[in-house]
Amino acid sequence: MSNPLPPYFSQRVKNLFNHLHDFERNGDDISVHDLRVEMKKIRAILNFLRTIYPSHKLKKASQKIRSIFQESGEIREYQLLQQWLVKNKFSSFDKNYFPKLLLGRLVNDFRAKTSDNKQVLKEVTDDIEKYIQVTNPLLAEQYAVDLYVRITNITGEQPAKTDWHELRKLIKQWMYAVNRLGNEEVLRAEPDLSYYDKLQEAIGNWHDAEVIFDSLYQKQIYLSNVIEVQKDFARASTKIKQSIKYRERQVGEILARKEVLTDLCK
Secondary structure: OOOOHHHHHHHHHHHHHHHHHHHHHHOOHHHHHHHHHHHHHHHHHHHHHOOOOOHHHHHHHHHHHHHHHHHHHHHHHHHHHHHHHHHOOOHHHOOOOOOHHHHHHHHHHHHHOHHHHHHHHHHHHHHHHHHHOOOOHHHHHHHHHHHHHHHHHHHOOOOOHHHHHHHHHHHHHHHHHHHHHOHHHHHHOHHHHHHHHHHHHHHHHHHHHHHHHHHHHHOOHHHOOOHHHHHHHHHHHHHHHHHHHHHHHHHHHHHHHHHHHHHHHO
16 A cells, blocks of 8 residues: 555645745735645644644744745635625725725735745645655544544533633544545545535635634724714624624534434434
C-alpha cells in the first residue's frame, strides 16, 4: 500500500500557491477564502506532525504560517462584515465606522506582501515536507482515530456555547485528517463526515454572526448623536441578535440529534 501523505501534501502546496497567486491578481473574497482554507489544511498537518516529532522543531513553521493566516483573517472578517452591511442596507455605518476604503487598504497591504509571503510559505512547506516523507501513514490513521474519539466524547454530551468554536476547529482537524488517509478510509467514515460537516458549518455560521455582533459594539455606534445612525444601530442590533439566536438553535438541534443517537447506542 502506497503512502498517501506525500501526494496529499504535494496537492496542498500546489493549491496554496495557486490561491495566493489568485489573491494577488484579484484580491476578492473567494480567493482569500480559498487561500485560508488551504492554510488551515497545512496547519492541520503541522498539528499532526507536532504530536510525533519534538514540538520545537516545527515551532518556527507554525509561527510563520499563523502570522500570515491571522493577517488574511482580518481581511476575511471585514469582507463578511461588509457583505452583511450591504445585504441589510446599513449604509449609514460605512463612512465613519466601517469604510470600504479600509477593506481596500487591508487587501492592498496583503497583496503587496505576496513575494515575501511566497518565500515564507516556501520555507514552511519545505520544512514540513522533510517530515512528511519519513512519517509512517499508520500514525496518521491513529491520529484521526484519536481526534474522532475526542469529538464524540464532546458531542456525546451537550457542550457549552463557549466550547463550540474550539469544537469546530477540532472537527475540521479530524475531517482533514480523514482526507489525508485516502478514499477507502473516507468512504468508511462518510456517515459521520456528513453529520460533523453539517455541525461545523452551523457553528461557523453562528460564529460569523457573533463576530459581526462584536464588531458593531466595539465601534460604540450606539453613542452616535446622528439620528439616522441611532435608528440603524437599533435595527442592526436587533437583526444580528435574532440571527445569533436562530443559529444557536440550529447548532443545538444538530447536537441534540447526536445526543439521541448516543443514548440509543448505550
